[in-house]
Amino acid sequence: MAHHADEAARPRRFSAASALRGAIRVPGDKSISHRALMLSALCVGESRISGLLEGEDVLATAAAMRAMGATIKRGDDGVWTVHGVGVGGLMQPEQALDMGNSGTSTRLLMGLVASHPITAMFTGDASLSRRPMARVTDPLGEMGAEFGASPGGTLPLMVRGLQPAVPITYRLPVASAQVKSAILLAALNTPGTTTVIEPIPTRDHSERMLAGFGAPLTVETDPDGVRHISITGPCDLRAQDIIVPGDPSSAAFFIVAALIVPGSDLVIENVGMNVTRSGIVTVLEQMGGQIERLNERTVGGEPVADLRVRASALKGIAVDPAIVPSMVDEFPVFFIAAAMAQGTTVTSGLDELRVKESDRLATMARGLEAIGVVVEEREDGLVITGSGGAMLPGGGPVATLLDHRIAMSFAVAGLVSTSGVEVDDTRPIATSFPDFLALLDQVRGAGL
Incomplete structure (x- = not known):
């Protein structure tokens, strides 16, 4: 990096x-590029992604998904093809996953790992290693994942996933699309219904794209405008062509x-x-x-x-x-x-x-x-x-x-x-x- x-x-x-x-x-779009790679890697079959952001943060996500078994290639035409491993099919990475400066990669990938029977070590640069991770490890811990973090709850950080993980209902204490997304990604391989309650709306790219890939996702808004986002797992995703x-x-x-x-x-x-x-x-x-x-x-x-x-x-x-x-x-x-x-x-x-x-x-x-x-x-x-x-x-x-x-x-x-x-x-x-x-x-x- x-x-x-x-x-x-x-x-x-x-x-x-x-x-x-x-x-x-x-x-x-950086948010959509990260999610397109992650969800394509959880499909069986080939997805194609056009317009992917080729910045270092997104390339860190691509490298991590490769390390966990997906085949990801960039064509000369700038279109990326992804052959996924299927939900539940992520493999144990042989080395630490270097996240560089990418908070999005780190928090979302921790969600993916949390409900798979694998262990992954996350590392990052000096800036990323100062950023708080407890906001993600708390709810994922409730789902059964185990964490070995550095003092202060920061990177380097070890995640040991649990299969089957435990479905939870979690009310976001801080408005964070990354925390929401991490829980929803963990829910894909978790039996039962996991619900995220979002008092303040945050970016909804994960919900839009999960629905597009065929995840059984429901969004209900209560009279106070609070969103309840639920996924019932484990579920299969369908390969897609995505334009970012x-x-x-x-x-x-x-x-x-x-x-x-x-x-x-x-x-x-x-x-x-x-x-x-x-x-x-x-x-x-x-x-x-x-x-x-x-x-x-x-x-x-x-x-x-x-x-x-x-x-x-x-x-x-x-x-x-x-x-x-x-x-x-x-x-x-x-x-x-x-x-x-x-x-x-x-x-x-x-x-x-x-x-x-x-x-x-x-x-x-x-x-x-x-x-x-x-x-x-x-x-x-x-x-x-x-x-x-x-x-x-x-x-x-x-x-x-x-x-x-x-x-x-x-x-x-x-x-x-x-x-x-x-x-x-x-x-x-x-x-x-x-x-x-x-x-x-x-x-x-x-x-x-």
Whole structure:
């Protein structure tokens, strides 16, 4: 995986851009790519996946599924074929599963292993090894899996699965699609009905895709809006052909860039518009951003559109905490939009950002201060006083703490800075968006 200590950091200064123009495609959705590989590997027969995100995180999932018996190949045409082992057919991996920087791979794969009679060792890079795993090991432990974790409940972590596992009903104490998904994946090979109760809706890619693969899944919403998601196992999955929509989290960097760089008019094609993920678009529109949805369609059960984004005068807002789960990964770049808006933007309910690849609230606050933005850090959010459209002073180097989204966010900030913004290391960007720097250069070139 990347980020080996012996590799030199790759700093880069991002300087002011004239209008961003043209049409681009962002990589495939990371959440859907992980799930497509995992579920295909649990089918009997051949699945084909087009548009898979080929970043390091997703490749870690592919390597883990291979290690547990699936045959996974990438064709010269970019289409991936997966021959699965069937639910219940996962094999004992011979080596530790290296998750790199991928929290999604780790938590979801722990769910898969939990209901198979195998033992797997999960390792990861320094950043991933600081992230909390108890939120997943607690419910999976109730199902009968055993865990040997490092002190503090982190990686490296050993999972010993149980077959047959025990079905549970589990109410999510924290809004987490990863915890929900881990339990549902464990349920596939567990006799009886397992139910996840979700008080606050989170991204629903797992439910959509499980249903698409033929899992016996039901979703009921009670009068209070609480979702009860159930799977009755053990069950068989049917091989599928999957087209992965463009990742809205990756699109967000270019949406914000086109909104804040004067004169921009940019089309971002094939963006996933799942309502549990598109909060960033809603909030930017509330600020006055011009984002037009073109060619709206449904692909593989997921809504997709092309987005035309034009430079806009943004106004500060108070972001409704209820929308946080649908844009939790987009706050770093949203803070850049807020820095360019007129007036003050207030965010709250962002405690979850403190346990991402870095403490994203603290890291963003320090970086914003370093480039001349007026920001106040609170326990659960940031308060940002915008420039009213005036260029940001710039500066740096900004410490990204090996966090891909923070690196890309400050690259966007550099486009509207007087002296440029220096990012201390661009290597982590490859975890989610390998083509980011090339695409940025392309749309800047089109605007010259």
